[in-house]
Amino acid sequence: MTATVAIIGRPNVGKSTLFNRLVGKRLALVDDTPGVTRDRRSGDARLGDLRFRIVDTAGLEEAEASSLEGRMRAQTEEAIREADACLFLIDARAGLMPLDEHFANLLRRNSTPVILCANKAEGKAGDVGLYDAFTLGFGDPIALSAEHGEGLSELYDMLRPIVDEAEELEASQEFTEARTDVDVEDEEIDEPVGTRERPLRMAIVGRPNAGKSTLINQMLGEERLLTGPEAGITRDSISVEWEWQDHHVKVFDTAGIRKKARVQEKLEKLSVADALRAVKFAEVVVVTLDATISFEKQDLQIIDLCAREGRAIVIAVNKWDLIEDREDAWGHIKDSQERYLNQLRGVEIVTMSGINGQGLDKLMQAVFRAYEMWNKRIGTSSLNRWLEGVLIHHPPPAVSGRRVRLRFMTQPKTRPPHFVVFSSKPDNLPESYTRYLVNGIRERFDIKGTPVRLSYRKGENPYHKKRN
Missing domain, CATH: 3.40.50.300 (P-loop containing nucleotide triphosphate hydrolases)
Known part of the structure; x- marks a missing residue:
């Protein structure tokens, strides 16, 4: 199995910023307001050649178990129990707080390995908090700046053995559970939706x-x-x-x-x-x-x-x-x-x-x-046979005494179904007639509960260049 690493700390120490840095995307909401994150969010992290699963958690707070903050804390404690390692973040600029020491005791009561990180350590403003972190007893803290990407090489060195151990365990499990009934010739390359490789x-x-x-x-x-x-x-x-x-x-x-x-x-x-x-x-x-x-x-x-x-x-x-x-x-x-x-x-x-x-x-x-x-697709011949019947019973309205011709119809796209009608004067067709065609397509081809898109294109006049 892939190694799972949980980011732990009190509110507003930069956990979501570090999460976004490691996954390479702005997935987690980041704001100066404390307590933005409430649920556990997981993502696929990359740090050099390391690949692991990172979990962002709510800021740990002391509160009643029945309160909102207490339920948030329960979610974080569950993430600690499921993780292979915890990144314990403190704010190097704010220094060590009583809440940091309280939750350091919580981490000690679990067997999960802890990597101590002093975040926001860029510049000299974080030196005092970095030195204070030694008193927590989790070894040498990593001077980190999630916002600017500093200290990630030291984090790499600490995570390397944890990720390697998880990969070795995964390799041994794959060896013991290897399939022997696989027919290579019949194996499908394109997985249908709903599979492990291609979930809906x-x-x-x-x-x-x-x-x-x-x-x-x-x-x-x-x-x-x-x-x-x-x-x-x-x-x-x-x-x-x-x-x-x-x-x-x-x-x-x-x-x-x-x-x-x-x-x-x-x-x-x-x-x-x-x-x-x-x-x-x-x-x-x-x-x-x-x-x-x-x-x-x-x-x-x-x-x-x-x-x-x-x-x-x-x-x-x-x-x-x-x-x-x-x-x-x-x-x-x-x-x-x-x-x-x-x-x-x-x-x-x-x-x-x-x-x-x-x-x-x-x-x-x-x-x-x-x-x-x-994903429904309708054949072009079926569409045009239906269109011929529509034009007989309900042709488009005339514009300035001249008929608007609908020459051809096709479906170039699905997801959702998208139909294109080639017309002599597409700009002159009223919206009501477009709705009539869309409703007719739904009824005739039994397309229910999904958006249907219909657009027009102007067909070229084959005799335009032969004039004069």
Whole structure:
């Protein structure tokens, strides 16, 4: 197995900055506000020729176990137990704090090896804190600057034996568990979606407190993500690997998306931007609604956003266990679907409960059906036979007494299905006729619950150069 290294420390010592430095991307949110990180975030780190798994954690704080800070601390303690080594960060400029000493004692009670790093040690301002770090008893501290990349060579020397030991263990396991029934000639090079090498990318989005993190914890069967009654707990978009009925899925938990006018704080703006990036990266988006207040205006805006991004969409009506009159509630949901989701006709809506797992299998079946629909391709001959029938029964409106000709139709792209119509005057076609064609394509070729894109191109006149 690949070595797992957890970054540990009190709030605002630069853990997320070091995480971003090691993975080579700005994955974790970074801000001057203490306590930005709340959930564990993992990534593939590179340091020279070393490859290992790095885990960013919430800042350790003393708090009641039932409080939000206490639940954050529990997540961090779990990361310590699962890691092969811990990078214990202190702030060299601020010096050694009582909270640092308190959590040094916590690390001593675990058998996980500890590498002490004095971050923000650039310049002479960090010398005092660097010398103070010797008193913690974890050996010589590494003078580090995550922001400027200083001290990474010393970190490399400390991590080298830990990573090598993990790689040797992995090699021995692969040798003892080697497969002997592999047919080399029949092995597929291109893995279908849902395999370990090619997991389906699925993002869970919705308004704050819709039960997104609770749903993912139910999928995983463990308290992997921070949850609670407070709205807006999730800040980073966290990705986790999950296997459902032999299908591998990469699930993205995202921050709740509120109305744009209400998003004022810088940190919430960063969280929402991170959620939108997760939508763009995903293949299927599960829009989570609260069954007690479903199809609010913000829910519809989130669905419209996902449709404009061209993602396959499934709507999960969560907290269904709280509904008493389910027949009436389902009637309201279907009525709202007919009224508000004309651009996504046939989108699947699944009622479920993230807290007890009700409807989870139905949700995943709908997700894989949506993915297949998202990749649907229609033959050119079938499209043009359909187009001929449309032009007979409902030709495009004339412009200045002259007909607009639709000559040819094809589908150049999928993900989502994208159709192109060659026309004599594409700029003169009204939007209403485009909607008519899109709805006709959906109905004729049974394309449900995924965006359909239709564009026009002007065909060249073959007699243009023969004039005169």
